Every structure is written in structure tokens, then in C-alpha cells.
Amino acid sequence: MSSLLSAALLGTSRTAPAFDSLPPEIRDAVGTLGDDPARTLLAAAALERAYRRGGAVAVTADVPPPAPEDPRPTLPQSSAAHLLSLLAAKATLLDDWFVLALERDFRAPDHLVAELLSHAHKSEQHRESILHIVGERGRWLAARNPEWKKLVRHKNSDVDLWRHGTPQERVQWLRDTRRIDPAAALSELEQSWDSERGEHKVAFVTALSIGSSPADASLLERALDDKRKDVRREAAVLSSRIPSSPLAERMAQRVLSWVRVERKLLRSKLVIQPPEEIDASARRDGIEDRPNPQTDYRVEYVRQAISCAPLALWDSVIGDSRKVLATAVDPDWEPVLHDAWTSAALAQRNSEWALAILHTRGLSTDRRLLRLVPSQELATLLRSGNGDANVLNPDRAAVYEALPGPWPEDITRAVLGQWERAGARRADGGSKAGEFSRHRYAASLRLAENRFPYTAVSLLDKAAERARDPDWQQAFVRTAHAITYRRTLLEELK
Template identity: 30%
Template structure:
């Protein structure tokens, strides 16, 4: 290309940019005279220089076409369910913090359940829904596992083309960081030796889930060279598939130079009731608790340790109590939660867990003793001790301050079968109402069993009729929308009208309750319809 003036240099272009930024009254453009015509001259010069710069460029080679996405062999989503997915992924009405939500279902909160149900049925996601589905998973990490399972291989293909969706490649087998399979020993070794920390954690967890011994042996090959914080994370992966064969490795970790690593190793060993550490803890804890038969009623006596010696510290007992906690009670609690629960019937006269828990405890040690046994029952997954510590749901201590807090009861419930868990919480609600039940409801299987669902609806109705402050029950109402069995929707028909408000009721409470019950009923009917749109679940699947 021939021009009447040489091609512009980078410095000439920079001069024009500088003049534009400073203003032509402070910097005259190159080749122009100062004055009122300078701005026009600057624009003319910039236009000419732009044309020259573009004329000097050569077109690049076209990028190769991407390989087609892998075929998704799963059956297509039924048409009605595909339309439902589009609605769930579209802009959804929702409540602002503390605001009234109206009577419409909260579609955002139904999406996780819908994804669980569709994955149980094995359908493939419609191609047109994948961008919105990936955007939703990017915004909500809790959605990612189910959303990526539903999205399938085409989501990975899209994620390679859009940096905003790269999380899918990191989170999904088959992405850029796909983990090697059982037969890929060379790839496994290379990734373990050279991979990023997150990749190595994922690799160890994957191997541990299918071959616990192989994962532990792999970890042992580099254990001495790992950083303390990395050793802690790797050791935590041994919780999956924890077994007596892990004991020699964990015993060695008790001598680790990191206090946190030692504490985690001790915790894992104490979850193995047959381990040597558990036996040592049983001896120490047994020396702290005894039955006093000299009183009218047999009573538990507690003598907490007077020191934390080097052997106790090596076995994971932290010597330094947190602020506001006595050292002796701190050491005592750690010993008891690490001791096998099977220690106590033999130590305390052959009594059952229920009989032991029922014994009075001298000198105000009841709360400390029972709290430590709660932690032990959760750690050792001991349902018999959990039942004893929970007690009857109607007991006075279950609904207020007592030896076992509601947070501890929620953890204890997690050791029980789902049906028994639901029955206990239903009894708790029937006896004590809903004000303290939110934590307990959160550990119950979804959908709630019929007795639990009825107990929740009945308690909400009682609270409404009593003129209770309605917004204090919004959390339970939200749980009911997601967890109540849709078959219970017919029981709500009598609760949809605005009730007469007692004189001492909160202003507007009746309208709020009616609105909340209307939303609950509509949500349950919508969940039932969503399940119908998907068709029957596969054997062992879960509905909405």
C-alpha cells in the first residue's frame, strides 16, 4: 500500500493519545496549530492514524474448528420437565432479607431438589439449557455436583470455551484435570509427585474411596517431605474408610512435629475402639470416673486429671485450655471423648448406657461428663449411647437448658436410622413446639416422614392460633416448603384463611400466616407436579 506519508510510529500514536487525555489547550496535536481548530485537527489525525494502523495488519489464520462435544447417551428430558427447567433457571421471584415473600413458591430453593430427582432418573440435560445451568452452578457452589452430573459431557465441552465455567473442569472427572483410573499407575504416580496441591488432595480422596490401603500407602511414600499444612489435609482424607489397618500409620503420625497433625491422628485413632491409643485413653478416663455406693443412691464421682503429662499430650490431649475453661475439666473432657464407650459398662458395674446416663453425678460434673460422652458417641457412631444421651423427646431437659444441648442432640440424632430420627424429632415438636426445633429438623431425611410432617404442620397451626410472632417461624416454614411430603398438602386446606387475631397478637400476623400457608400449599403442589413431569424414579431413586 502506497501512502503520501510514512507509516505512523508508535511514538506518533502515543502523542495523539496524550493530547486527547490532556486536552488540546494543554498539548497541541502533532502537525496542528494551537487554537480553536486544534480539537478538530486531533480527531482528523486520529482517524488517519487509525486507518494507517489497520492497513498495516495482516489477517491471521483461522483457528481450527473445535472437536464436537462427546455424545450424551442418556435419554432426553421429557418436554414438560424441560420447560420446568427453563422456568427454574430463569429470573426467579424471591424475598429480600427480612421481607415478605408473598404466596408464590420460591423456585430458586426448588432447583436443588429438582436436580436430585432428575439425576435419580438418569435424564440428559437439554443442550439449550446448558449455559444457564452452568451460570447457576457458578453462582451457587452447593448446586455444582448435581448440576454438573445432570449437564454431562457437553458441559465440559462448553467449559473449555468459556473461562467463566472453568470450575466445571476442576470439579468433574473427565475435565482438564481428570483423575487417573485404577489401572493408570504411571499417571497416578506422576500426578501425586508433580500435581498441584488441590489435584493431589482430589487424587488421594478418589483412591481412598475405592482402595483405602492403596491411598494410605501412596501417602506414606511422600509423608516425610510434605509441608505441615499439607500433611494435615492429607491425613483428614483417611476418615473415609477408616479401619484398623490404618493404625500403624496413624500411630507414627502421633510423633509428628505439627501439633495439629498429632491432634488429628489422635482423633482418628480414638474413632477405632480397638486401637492402642483408645486402650490408653480408656485407662486414663476410667481412673477419672467411679461409682460411689456409700450414698443412698449410687452416684458417679469425677476426679479430673491434675496434670497433662507428655504421654497424654502425645496422644492428642491439648494441654492449654481455651479462655474461660478450667484446665482440669478441659483435660477430662478430652480423655472421655477419646475413650471407647465400651469401657463404661464394665467399669461402672455392668450397667447399660441408659442406666449409666441416668445416674446422678456429684459436684456439678454432670454437664461436662455428658457432653464428653456425646462427643464420643458421635465420633464412634454408637447408636445405643446416642439413644441414652438423647433420652425421651418429651423429657423436660430436651426442650431447654440441660446436660445435653440442642446442638449436641442434633449430632446424636445423626447416628440413628432415618425413621427413628424423624420419630424422635416429631415427639420433641409435639412436646416442646417449634421454637427450638430448627437444628433438629435439619438432620432429618427428606421428604419428612409422615409423623414428622404432621407434627410440624400441627405446631405451626398452634403457633398461628396463639397469635405468635409469625416471622420467628419463617425458617421452619422455609424448611417445610422444601422437606414436607407433597402428600401432606391436603392437610393445609383448613389453614389458608386469614384467622381472627387475638388482642395481643402481632399486627398483621394473621395475614402473614395465611400467606405463608398459601405459599406452603402451592409449593407442595408444585413439587408434586414436578415429580409427575419427570416420571417414576429409577429403583432406589429419590423424588422431589
């Protein structure tokens, strides 16, 4: 074919096509095609392609055992059809849909298993939920398609796959086993750790984040001595999430040596004395020289140590989280300490500290912490009026986003009231009317579609009747329709 392609590219007027490399049967047929070089070239190419495709040798294969039965109830027909459309649209409603479908333990109809696996292969979003829906039959089918290997989840502790599988299969086995038997997965990794290749260790350590517990600390300590920096860094990150780990205890000792409480008659004060240089032990634990144009390099040592130290440390030094945050400190150090405490609260998933930081810093709190704050506390913040400004700007909607639905009626009415006031300002016109366009509120409108209670439909219908601005009227109608649609889809699963 390469000789025919060369002749076609150069043109038969410049070079004569050569047929010597073609199979004998094709050469014989080409000799009967006539004298037109161009027609002969095209015919030869067509004949060779047909010859190649039709000349494949038949192969045999063993018929695989049938897919195992799945006794779970099948998704209702309408729900199965809606699932495909929701996945195609990447709808935010999918989170609620999967929660309810998994709670009812539905399985996908057999004719949709392949299509759902194809979607799970293309996108990580909702992958694990899809794999649960397709169940054993999906696992059976995925195992027979090389492209879907990463979708195979192992529900047993067959250590042969760990001991003899490919690197990708071993990582997947480790992740799957950590979900059902963390101790067994840890034991296997501990036995093989010293013989593992460096480039594989990072993925293995990362897998330990599933089902992480104090039992992992011993292996993570070994990982801190690894030659590869990425392995050491990941081990340090995971160790800092375990407050009782040896690394966390060493970080606590560093904090105690660098930070002291200066007790005065009226108010105590935190005094920080950062080290001029850190020792090899600190570097082993992941403390690095981090250039920061805003702070001294020594400040970064303190920031990293506090971020990795157990928050319980401060109970013995000062008291509970609110007392710690209320303790006086040099203004230059205050943002550094708050940032470090925020990182520690996130790593240790400490709701008490998250709430205390929210009360101290208000709306400047790192939005990631709000997921740790109890929902009733978020609702109280919004009822107080301090969170109202959040809904005015998509970038500041963190409190509303963190509050799970369905929202209480009073908060629903408050949000709707803000929209109506914005719509009225928009209808009144003026130089600032553009600031009250419904497009400025797109984030909160989308959020309401999934968080407003079903009873909000009537409130939105009445708001649409009162609206004087056509765009806002349309927004109220669309949001009401979205809530009705959500109710229909979710009630199908009940």
C-alpha cells in the same frame, strides 16, 4: 499508552502529549490529525487500542478429540429448565430433586453443560451432584477451561497425576480415588508421605476423611509426629473417629486412669480425678491446654480424652449407654461429661448413644445429634408432645428439621393445628398478638414445604378457608402451592 494516560490526567493545557512511545504506524497517522491537542490525544489513544487489538498474531491449536458419548437418559426438557431456576433461587427443594435425578441416573442436556459447570464453579453447594449430572461430557469440557480445573473428577487410578501433578491436582486425585479405591489412594500417600511438603500434608490428611477406615490408622500415627501443628491436629481428629485406632486406645487408657466407678449399695457413682499435668504422649495425641473461664484447665484434659475415646469403653466399665448416662456424678462434672459424650457420639456416628443422650437431655440435646437418631424415635418424641414447643421458635425447630419427610399424617396435622391456634390468637388481637404473627413461624412454614406429604394440600386449603387472619390465610395458601409445585417437579423425574 502510559504517556497518553498521563497527558489525559493532567490535561493537554498543562502538558503536551508525547507520542514517541507509540508504534511507528500510529505516530505517522497522528501527524495527520490536526492541531487540536485534545482531539489528537483521544484519537491517538483510540488508534493505539485498535492497533493492539487488531495486531494479535494468529495462533494454531490442535482440534481436541470429541467429547465422549454419555448413554444415560437425558433429563426431561421441563426438568432441565426447572433445574436452572432452582439453582438460581438456591431452593431447598434441590436436595430432594437431586436425590431423585441421581437415582434415575439422568444426564444434563448438552446445551446446559457449560451453564451448570459455571454454577458448580461458583458454589460448592450441590457441586458433586451437578458434576454427576453433567457426566463425562462435563468432565471433558471442564478439562479444557483452566478456571474449571477444580471441577475435574478423575474416575480412574492414573497415578501419574498424583506423582507429577500440581498440588491442587494431587489433592483432587486423592479425594477422587478415595471415593472409588480408598486402599490405592492410601498406599500412594504412604509411599510419598516422608517427602511431602508440610503445607500440602494438611490437605492430604483431610482427604483421608473420605472412605475413612481402620486401615488409615498407621499413616495417621505417622502424621501425629509431623512438625506442623495443623497436620497433627487433623490427624488426631481423624484418628478419634476410628474407635479401633491406636490413638483411641490410648485415650481409653487415659480415661480409665482418670475416671473410676465408685460402686455403692444403691447406686454407683463416677469419680473423676484429673491429672495435674499431662505428659508428652498426651500432647502428641492432641490434648491441649485449653483456657476455659468456666472450668479448671484440668477439666479440659478429661473432656478431650473422653471425646476421643471409643464409646465401647463404657460398656466394660458400667454398661450400655443409658446406664452410663444414669450413673451419678458430681454436678460440676455432669455437663462436662455430657458434652464429651456428645462429641464422641458425633465423631463416631453412634446412633445408640445419640438416642440415649436425647432421652436423657431432652430438648437440650445438641441438635447435631438428632441427625443420628432413628426417624421413628423422633416421631415418637413429637407424638408425645415433648417436642411440640420446638415448632414455636425457629431456633428450637431441631427435632422437626431432623425428621425426614414426608412426615406422618398425625404429625402433619399436629403442626398444622399449632399454626391454626396461633392464627386464631393473632386474629383475636390483644397486646400479645404480635407473638403469633406468621413471621414468627417462618422456619416451620418453610420446612413444611419440603416435609409435608402431598395429602397436606387439602388440609392447608381447608385451614385457609377457616383462617380469620389474612396473613395466616396467605401462609396456608402459599405453603399449599409450594407443596403442589414440589410434587410437579419431582414427578417430572419419574
